[in-house]
Amino acid sequence: MLDVRRMVVLAAVIDSGSMTAAAEALNYTTSAVSQQLRRLEQEVGQPLLQRLPRGIAPTEAGVVLADHARRITRQLAAAEADLAQVAGLRRGRLTIGTFPTVGGSLLALAVSRFRTAHPGVRLTVHSARLEQLTQMLDSGEVDLSLLWDYAWNRVDPDAYTLTHLLDDPTMLVVSADHPLADRKRVAVADLSAEEWVVREPDHPVAEVLDRTCRAAGFQPRIAFHANDYQEAQAMVSVGLGIALAPRTAVTNHHPDVRVIPIGSTAPARRILLARRRERVPAPAEAVMVRVFTEVADLYQRSQRPSGPPTVGHASAD
Structure with missing residues (x-):
């Protein structure tokens, strides 16, 4: 397999016209550049540069490989820019699982808050029963899911990273x-x-x-x-x-x-927000966990006798 870094070195040498200039641009030594080019030529099995009395010139294979290296460099730069967009929550996607009662009482407010703050992130919501929600988490169909449990059927803490949002009496x-x-x-x-x-x-x-x-x-x-x-x-x-x-x-x-x-x-149930334990959370997931935590706190305060209800309900878990 071709080494992309060596291909980039080749393109830099051809574009600058010398190994010395390429070495300065790449913050390499000239000998390191020469060594990378020799290894690349060994990989492709043919010469990539012609050493001339006054400089160097690419062979036909060198021109082809350098063109690919430039495209790869542009694609990598675009990938870095896209990742920066995702990290900055200016684009991306987030899929959430929910169940009906909490979908009406907590999810709507959380979605509203998140979309207002991050309109570039596409949110998708799947509503299902508890067994289906854990299956969607396990398969990666959803990134995060609201779950519930009672004392006699706890959600497995070894399978998921759980955020306890509230106790639902x-x-x-x-x-x-x-x-x-x-x-x-x-x-x-x-x-x-x-x-x-x-x-x-x-x-x-x-x-x-x-x-x-x-x-x-x-x-x-x-x-x-x-x-x-x-x-x-x-x-x-x-x-x-x-x-x-x-x-x-x-x-x-x-x-x-x-x-x-x-x-x-009578027993209360726990309302939880879960993600697969082995997953590295995307920036949007971390923000949504924080939003749900804030919304859950607001909901609990709204249910105290001194506070009027501020969020709605749904009908069928």
């Missing part, structure tokens, strides 16, 4: 005319007589309900299995039952339901 959802609607806080142990609206049996929040109620000493009575959180809220709003949901799923809730904290009587 489980909330109680009741109809606006429910006897508990005006309560500031409710304990799950007080809900043993209630009927429940819950997501499909294999959905994580169904396991949250089962674990929470068993820990409180009762088995929940299921009135309805909902396909998404919007349907669950609609059924709660007409009194079919009460429900549990992550706070991010009910940030902007149905007008005829009330969302009540239940504290540590």
Whole structure:
């Protein structure tokens, strides 16, 4: 394989007209230039320069190789310029994985902030279930992904570099005319007589309900299995039952339901930002991690009683 550095030396000698001038331009010694040219001639198997009484002249092979060297030099310079653009976040691409509830409550604000600051970077977002998100991370289909987990099914920290954005507490959802609607806080142990609206049996929040109620000493009575959180809220709003949901799923809730904290009587999930551990993060990834951290902090502050909600929700994890 030809040595590109030696090709560049050849082009410099031909362009300057002498080995001495080329050596000065390249910050080499003249003997080093001569040695590089001899090795290059050995690589190509034919002479590249004619030594004349007054200087040198390229052979036909030397002219061909020098032309390629000049094109390569221009391409390398263009590559350096493009990399500088990417490093400066003036161009490039970033692909993010997300899941619906956090996509509505955190992602939209993060994307808006990032695009405003770095409009030259193309953002692509894929929304999927947790298993699909980790598969996309593993295959490189996404650069970063929002993930979630509970204490009993932690995301593998050896597989991914994880940034913990926030803890997403489980909330109680009741109809606006429910006897508990005006309560500031409710304990799950007080809900043993209630009927429940819950997501499909294999959905994580169904396991949250089962674990929470068993820990409180009762088995929940299921009135309805909902396909998404919007349907669950609609059924709660007409009194079919009460429900549990992550706070991010009910940030902007149905007008005829009330969302009540239940504290540590139900498990919270972690919201995480993940990338493959072995990857070297691109500049855009590092900036997006910082943006998500800031947005998560803003979201948590907006959910405190003194602060009005500032970000929305989506309906189906």
